Amino acid sequence: MYLEHVNLVVSNVDTMLHFYKAAFPHWRVRSQGDSKWSGKPRKWLHFGDDYQYLALSDNGEAENRDLAGHQVGLAHFAYVTNDINAVVERLVSAGYEIDKHGPENPYRKNVYFIDPAGFEVEFVEYFSDIPSERNNDL
Template identity: 75%
Template sequence: MIQLEHINLVVSDVDAMLHFYGAAFPHWHIRSQGTGDWNGKPRRWLHFGDDYNYIALSDNGEGDNRDLSGHQVGLAHFAFVTHDLAAMINRLEAAGYDIHKAGADNQYRKNIYFLDPQGFEVEFVEYLSDIPAERNSDD
C-alpha cells in the first residue's frame, strides 16, 4: 500500500499555520523542529502531525499564494478524510476560520473547504459509505 506521508509547505508565518492545523487536528503535535539554511536563506522549520502523517512547515516564504480562482500552475487544494465533518467545522469555526466554499452534493460523502492562513485551500471529506464505487461516484 502507498499512502501520503507528509506535505511540505513554505509559508511566511509558521505560528498562524499551527493555529489553523492545531484546531483541525487537536491530537497532532510538533514532532520535530529546528532552524537552518535553505538555498542561502535562514529558515525555521517544523513537522506537525501524528505518528503517521504530518505537515512540514518552513518559514521565510516570499510572495503570495496562487490565485485559487485563476488558472496558474500550482497547488489547487489538498484534502483530509475525517469521520466527523461537523466536529471539524465546529473546531475551525470556533478558532475563527470561516468556510471558504461548500462541497458538492453527493449521497455518499460530505465535504467542505477552508483556507488556511497562508491561502492554501484545504478540503475535509467525510465518507458515508465503505464501498469504493460509491465513495468515488459523482452521484
C-alpha cells in the same frame, strides 16, 4: 503506500500552526528547528502524528497562487475525517470561515477552508465504504 507528509513554504509558521491545531487537535509538533534553505534562514517544524505530518517552513516570499485562476501549482489537498461537523466546529470556533461547501452527495460531505498561507484544504467524510459510491460525481 500512503502519503507521509506535505512540505509547505509559508510566510508565518505560527499562524499555520494555529489553523492546523484546530483541525487536528490530536497532532503534535514532532520536531522543529532553524536552518538555512538556499542561503536563506528559515524556521521549520513537523506537525502531525506518528504516521503523517505537515512540514512547515517560514520565510516564504510572495502570495500563494490565485485559487480561482489557472496558474500551475497546488489546487488543494484533502483529509478524510469520520466527523466533519466536529472539524468544522473546531475551525470556526478558532476564527476560520468555511470557504465553500462541496456539492450535495448522499455518500459524502465535504467542505473547504483556506489556511493562513492561502492553501485550500478540503475535509471530507464518507458515508459509504463502496468505492463507486464514494467516488461518484452526482
